[in-house]
Amino acid sequence: MRALFPGSFDPVTPGHQDVLRRAALLFDEVVVCVMSNSNKTGRFPITERLDRLRAAATDLSNVTVDSHTGGLLVDYCRRGGIDVVIRGVRGVADLDYEMPMARMNHELAGVETFFIAADPALAHISSTLVTAMSQQDRVRE
Known part of the structure; x- marks a missing residue:
């Protein structure tokens, strides 16, 4: 079964990497996809996010990396024959x-x-936390 792990991945976090690795164990194929949200201004260019995701998935043979701009998530799923969307949740607020x-x-x-x-x-x-910590590290340098 093919599954889609969508997100902005702006930037990729250890939590994203953990969910991706666990999903790769559960599904035949996982497409991790950088989705563009017109309501958000990205901190990192999509190309950089894709590169970081590819680096995170180098040892996961059943994971591919892609991006999608415009259109609904379900449109991407229909075109790709994807039946399942994977979402990582940190708590009740995420689930809500x-x-x-x-x-x-x-x-x-x-x-x-x-x-x-x-x-x-x-x-x-x-x-947001990863970005804030990165910026704080740059200020210290």
Whole structure:
């Protein structure tokens, strides 16, 4: 079964890498896809995010990396023959945010959502936190 792990990955975090590795063990193929959100301004160019994802997946033979701009997630799934969307969740707030989208993806295209609970050791990490820490490190230099 093919699964899609979508996200902005801006930047890729250890939590993203953990969810990707665990998903790769569960599905025949995982497409990790940088999605463009017109409501968000990215911190890193899409090409850099793709490179970082490829580096994170070098030892995962069943993982491919792609990007998608414009259109719905379910449109990408239909074109790619993908039946499952993978979402990592850190807690109840993430689940509350993800559930309406999961229901809509199912209603629109029959796409199921598979939630992977964050590793407790990584659950506090977000792309925003990683970016803030990076910027703080640059200031110290």
